[in-house]
Amino acid sequence: xxxxxxxxxxxxxxxxxxxxxxxxxxxxxxxxxxxxxxxxxxxxxxxxxxxxxxxxxxxxxxxxxxxxxxxxxxxxxxxxxxxxxxxxxxxxxxxxxxxxxxxxxxxxxxx
Amino acid sequence: xxxxxxxxxxxxxxxxxxxxxxxxxxxxxxxxxxxxxxxxxxxxxxxxxxxxxxxxxxxxxxxxxxxxxxxxxxxxxxxxxxxxxxxxxxxxxxxxxxxxxxxxxxxxxxxxxxx
Numbered sequence: 001x002x003x004x005x006x007x008x009x010x011x012x013x014x015x016x017x018x019x020x021x022x023x024x025x026x027x028x029x030x031x032x033x034x035x036x037x038x039x040x041x042x043x044x045x046x047x048x049x050x051x052x053x054x055x056x057x058x059x060x061x062x063x064x065x066x067x068x069x070x071x072x073x074x075x076x077x078x079x080x081x082x083x084x085x086x087x088x089x090x091x092x093x094x095x096x097x098x099x100x101x102x103x104x105x106x107x108x109x110x111x
Numbered sequence: 112x113x114x115x116x117x118x119x120x121x122x123x124x125x126x127x128x129x130x131x132x133x134x135x136x137x138x139x140x141x142x143x144x145x146x147x148x149x150x151x152x153x154x155x156x157x158x159x160x161x162x163x164x165x166x167x168x169x170x171x172x173x174x175x176x177x178x179x180x181x182x183x184x185x186x187x188x189x190x191x192x193x194x195x196x197x198x199x200x201x202x203x204x205x206x207x208x209x210x211x212x213x214x215x216x217x218x219x220x221x222x223x224x225x226x
Contacts (some may be wrong), residue, residue, distance in 0.1 A: 033213060042218035043155070045204070056212065089155055098209035099145055102154040 002026075004103035006092050011111045018080040021106045022038055023092030024073055031095040034077050036086045037105075049075065082110045113138040115202050117217035125225050130187040132220050134200030137181075145214060146174060146181045147199040154191055159185060164166050190224045 005024040013019055025032045033048040048059040050070045057067070065081070069075040078088055089107050093100035114137040120162025145161040148177040149156035161183065163166045163211040174193070175184040187194055197219040 012220045031211060043199070043216040045215070048213055050211070095210065098143075099157040100210065100214065101162055102156070105154050 004092055004094050004101050006090075006103035006106050008106060009104060010107045010109075012111065013082055015083055015110055016081040017110075018078065019082045019086075019108060019110075021077040021090050021092075021108070022073045022076070023103060024094070025075070025094030026096070026101055027073065029094035029096045031099070032069060032073075032075050033100060034075070034096070035091040035092045035102075036088045037091060037095065043091070046077070079108075081110075084110045086110050113141065113202055113204060113215050115155060115200050115215055115217040116194065117198075117200055117220050119218060120221040122220055123223045124190050126192060127192060128156050128190055129199055130190045130199075130222055130224070132185040132187075132198050132222065134185075134217055135181055136183070136200075136202050138202070139178075139181060140206075141202045143203060143209070144174070144176060145201040146172075146183075146185045147201060147216075149197045149199060151196075177221075180219070181219065192224045192226050195224045202203045 009023045009051050031050050034046040035043050037043045046059045047067045052069045067077045089105045091102050091105045095101045116135045135206040147157050149155045157173055159174040161176045164176055166179050167174045171188045173186040199219045200217040201214040203210040204215050
C-alpha cells in the first residue's frame, strides 16, 4: 500500500498565478479530505468528498479555491489566483472506517 | 463550532519518565477522540482512538477520556527521544463517531523528551 500520495511536495509560485495540488487516496477509501495547516490556525478542514461527491466545502476560504474529485483515485485542489496568505502546507487525507491517513503534504509558498 | 483546546507547550520531559498530554473540548456531545503525532516537517499519523469513558492502552501509550469533565489525555510511558513531536488531539465534526464528516483538530502540544 503506497499510502496517500500528494504532488508536488513543494510549490513556489508568484502571486496571481494558478496553483493545482494533486492527491491520490488509498485504494478502497471512500472519503477524501483536504486540510490546510499554518502555525497560526493549525489544521483546518477545507472540503471533503464521500464517494467522489463533494459534501461540505464550508471551510474553503474564498471563491479562489476549488476542488474536484473526478474519480475514486484522484482529487485536485486549485487556487486561482494565488495570494501570499495562501502560503501553508496542504494535506490530503483519506478514510475508510475511522481516523484518517494523511498524505505527505504540499508546502505552498506564494511570493 | 466544536473546539478542541491544547496547551501548545513545549512540554519537556526527561527520558524514561511519563509524558502527560491534555486536551479539552467544547461539545459535550462529542463521542470519540483521536490522537495524532506529527514530527517536524511530516504529516500527522494516527496513534490512538478512544470512544468510551476510561482508559485505552496500546503499548507505551494510554488514552484517557473523561466525558463529565470534557477532557482527553494521552500518557506516554518510558518516554524516548523518538517521542519528541507535536501531538494533536482531534474530535469528529459531525455526529459520526468515526469522523466521517471531518475532524476538528487542536493546535497541538510540542513534546520534547530530554536524553
